[in-house]
Amino acid sequence: MxxxxxxxxxxxxxxxxxxxxxxxxxxxxxxxxxxxxxxxxxxxxxxxxxxxxxxxxxxxxxxxxxxxxxxxxxxxxxRPYQVVVAATHDMGIGKDGKLPWNLPSDLKFFKQLTMSTSDPGKRNAVVMGRKTWESISPLYRPLPGRLNVVLTHSGSFNIASLENVEICRSIHLALELLAEPPYCSSIEKVFVIGGGQILREALNAPECDAIHITKIETSIECDTFIPAIDLSLFQQRYSSQPLVENNIQFSFVTYVRVGNTSF
Ligand SMILES: NC(=O)c1ccc[n+]([C@@H]2O[C@H](COP(=O)([O-])OP(=O)(O)OC[C@H]3O[C@@H](n4cnc5c(N)ncnc54)[C@H](OP(=O)(O)O)[C@@H]3O)[C@@H](O)[C@H]2O)c1
Known part of the structure; x- marks a missing residue:
């Protein structure tokens, strides 16, 4: 030692x-x-x-x-983190403040991925921008069973009194908070879940270990976009068969940072 x-x-x-x-x-x-x-x-x-x-x-x-x-x-x-996102071929992720598609199996995949822990005594954290928080129905937020970390520059946005919610002024501060007690031991995995502003900063950043992307193959109009995955930094590790739901073709693909052997 x-x-x-x-x-x-x-x-x-x-x-x-x-x-x-x-x-x-x-x-x-x-x-x-x-x-x-x-x-x-x-x-x-x-x-x-x-x-x-x-x-x-x-x-x-x-x-x-x-x-x-x-x-x-x-x-x-x-804390390092993983990104979870659903995006079209041109990396569109949102329209009018909402998801531009209705894919129940993608929501199920998201829930399973972000809820699962190998240690039943721990839970995971989901980090999101303020607009993504507001895009979730008040009935379903905070996302249950996970620590919800909401990013905002505004001091007047006060939802921190809610149980299972933390407010942070930057991604770096959020990742530092999650590396400190009590979260360093109680939070098993950290997922950055969007939206566009957050992922423009977080998608290819050094702390990002893996990207779980639901690739929407059908063309759908979007107004919120994220950058392309940097394929010099990430390699594809897993891809599902093509799936179809509500006339939308999609597949689940996971990219892992080159050289990362923990996945
Ligand atoms: N397809 C998907 O997987 C997926 C996932 C999530 C969201 N979405 C969609 O994406 C859209 C929302 O994305 P968006 O880009 O408009 O908004 P967003 O990224 O969810 O939130 C933007 C807000 O987050 C805060 N923020 C941004 N960068 C920050 C930083 N570095 N530090 C601290 N706070 C920061 C600011 O809040 P303040 O203005 O309060 O300062 C900003 O206005 C919606 O349409 C949603 O449905 C899609």
Whole structure:
């Protein structure tokens, strides 16, 4: 354990120096550690290692190197996630604030995927934009059996008092919240479920491990679109037979990040 901690700390410092001297960005992927390690200090950088989290250096945008004495640097853990979405061939996902199709078997697939846990004592989280939250009938929200994380920039959008709901001001803050107690141990998997604004940021991002896409083969008019899956980052792992429901042809396809062996 001691050797592993020393190795991690040396690696973190080295990675930080290389990355921070090279780029001016807010967050840098440091490492993926699938082991439970205690909180400890590396120089003046606080590092938290937890099961199933990824580590990023948060640094003020005006500072680019560790040699800057004033650099306020911290490492933050973020939960990786999977995306679940249904999209047409040209990546249309919505129309007039609603789903442009009626596919009960897709809703069933979504429910099964996002509800299932290998540990019956845990549940999953679904992360969504404020408009997607509002597109769900009040009768069915929050989506039961899952922690609902709603993203909004608005301070006046107050539904956090609802049970099983968290409000976050950014995707990064949501993933950090889910990497912290109590959620780091009570939430098994995190699913980002839309809509368009959220997936434009989240679909091909480094924290995205897998994409479950229901490919709608029938042409249907949409007004909300997401980017194409970056096939240099993701490879197809599974595809169902073509299915037809309500005259709409579709199939379930899963893409997994290249090199990710946990699926
Ligand atoms: N086909 C599918 O699988 C699927 C899945 C989900 C949704 N949809 C469809 O997609 C459409 C909704 O998508 P949309 O793009 O209009 O809206 P959306 O992504 O669901 O929500 C957009 C809102 O989320 C908040 N937001 C966006 N980016 C944020 C960020 N980085 N940090 C914090 N908050 C952020 C903002 O809320 P504030 O304005 O409150 O700040 C923004 O107005 C609907 O038609 C819905 O039916 C389809």
């Amino acid at each position: 001691l050797m592993l901690m020393q190795l991690c700390s040396q690696r973190s410092i080295l990675s930080s120096k290389v990355l921070l001297s090279s780029f001016r960005r807010s967050f840098y992927n440091i490492d993926y550690v699938s082991a439970m390690l205690p909180l400890f200090r590396v120089s003046n950088v606080t590092v938290k290692y937890r099961f199933c989290t990824r580590f990023y250096v948060g640094v003020n945008n005006n500072m680019s190197t560790l040699s800057n004495d004033n650099a306020s640097m911290h490492l933050r853990a973020r």
